[in-house]
Amino acid sequence: MNDTVEIAIASYPDVWRASVHGLTDMFAVAERYDRQQSAAQSRRLRVSHYETDAAYMVSKVFDTHPSEREGRPVAVVLPPAIGEELPFGERMGGFPEWIRGHHRSGAIICSACGGASLLAQTGLLSGRSATTHWLHGETIAKRHPDIRIDTDKMLLDEGDIITAGGMMAWTDLGLRLIDRLLGTSVMLATARFMLIDPGAREQSFYSKFIPRLDHGDTVILGIQHWLHGTDFRGVNIVVMAERAGLGERTFLRRFQKATGLNPTEYYQRLRIAKARDLLEQSDLSIEKIAWASGYEDTNAFRKVFRKIVGVSPGEYRMRFSIVGRQGDETEN
Template sequence: MKHISLLIPAGDTSLSNLEATYKMFTRSNDAVVRAGKPPLFQVQLVGLTREARLSNGVFSVQPDVSFDEIDRTDLIIIPAVHGDMQQVIAANSAFAPWIVRQYRQGAEVVSLCIGAFILASTGLLDGRSCTTHWLSADEFRRMFPNVELTAYKIITDEGGIYTSGGAYSALNLIVYLVEKFAGRDMALLTSKVFEIDIDRNSQSPFIIFKGQKDHEDEPIKRAQEFIEQNFQERITVDQLASTFAIGRRNLERRFKKATANTVAEYIQRVKIEAAKISLESSRENVNEVMYKVGYTDPKAFRVIFKRITGLSPLQYRNKYNREISV
């Protein structure tokens, strides 16, 4: 039987993460027991102490055990905890050495959504890839520059460490783990019972691009604003370098450092975000939207749009246009 430690961190912990994770593993147990087989999982709620604690100041959660009572576990699951991430990490710092020790003893570790901040604070993600909620991507990159963040992904799986994207993407990761530990048939059953799209693998369609301006490089901020105000036009790196009196190589280096995008990537993302808004809210066809945001090559537009959103322009329009979908 696989022992699962579902952590109850200090702070505003996601109750939906806790309940869904607990139920999906225990329902798998119910299914195998009905088939005359022994249960697969022992799930325990693991706190900093055994004391009940409040989430949102409303709901009380009672841990089964404190983390220092567990000598060995097979799987540690870290739910999302909302609030100031520096404070969240500090409040839960006692978990870190225990998580590291368990991992080195052979346990696997999971973070759900912004639980990735607690996981990253252990150092176990350094040099590895992970994902988290796309809204927290910029903050995560600033706090953990040694981690390769792939914020468009729903799931990452690397070296016995798993992470999930935003909010209810956690459900996809739990189904993934059920499949790994209990087989494809059990995962399919779980996905049907909980009505989860088992094949969803990207949060790109849900990402709203907002120019990353939480930095102190004022000339780069002005360059970003210029791009956002003139995205319909053809903008080049040389043009920006000349406009803002910055050498080309210096501009490219500073732009990448400040925004985590190259200049070309930033221009593309601004254009595609404008295209998404038009596809969601207007009756313009794909070609009309393409020309409106400054593209003239339909193939190039489709390729870039799909790379950024995970969907073709037509798929995106059919899925998200308010007038079409009603």
């Protein structure tokens, strides 16, 4: 196991530098707590900053671990913008392609607030849902009508892409990444030290879906990216294998080897992850959430949800909802 985990932060023109340095400090705190909690198996959390030069090429300008050999970042963060205009257009230089390249290599791509505009410019959000600051939602939606902008959500985590809402949502994004990369106990210790309320993020008390994206099998990674952006309709192993250009047996073997799960298990966990976000951040009924998560049979949805999460959808909502109690929360 590689004991160095690298997070790359895009310091694009007009980026809010307080968030760049705040994230860097947050990850340093997380590294310290990981070292305290897992002395024998602690990981180095490497943070790098990237800017564009005079020729608009992207290059590294800061590295918390400069003596380490170059590796592939496991996550790329696009922080909020502070300028009068959203990050978009030619002045972003090589950032869109740089981001796409890391996504192809298996990195988690993350944005906070206005950083969603730069993420939208890459095309990676096409056909997907994303959140951003409510002031920016209409602008981004008009510029990119193929993206479903939902500014009611604090954070949307689709496995390979995470978007966070308001100006200070970089703190939520940072804690989510720490939770995924270093674990819940390190995330909670970091939140306590920085006096940040982890709130509903304690959902990770229950087992959660953390997809493996850095396995190196580009064909399977392409299927994962496609699955994360689907509407959960009409997807099965035959469809996935055909899309991958592989025979079913070969596809099953390679998918299991790359992700650690068979395609059916992976897809179920992906749908349940979607349902958990809806239970936390919406007032939709259990039936509507089941449908939105790809389940036509609500009873089947409840059974799968309980099997994977450990509690019923209603119990989960009562514990983690951030929108108040709903009429169907007592349902199992």
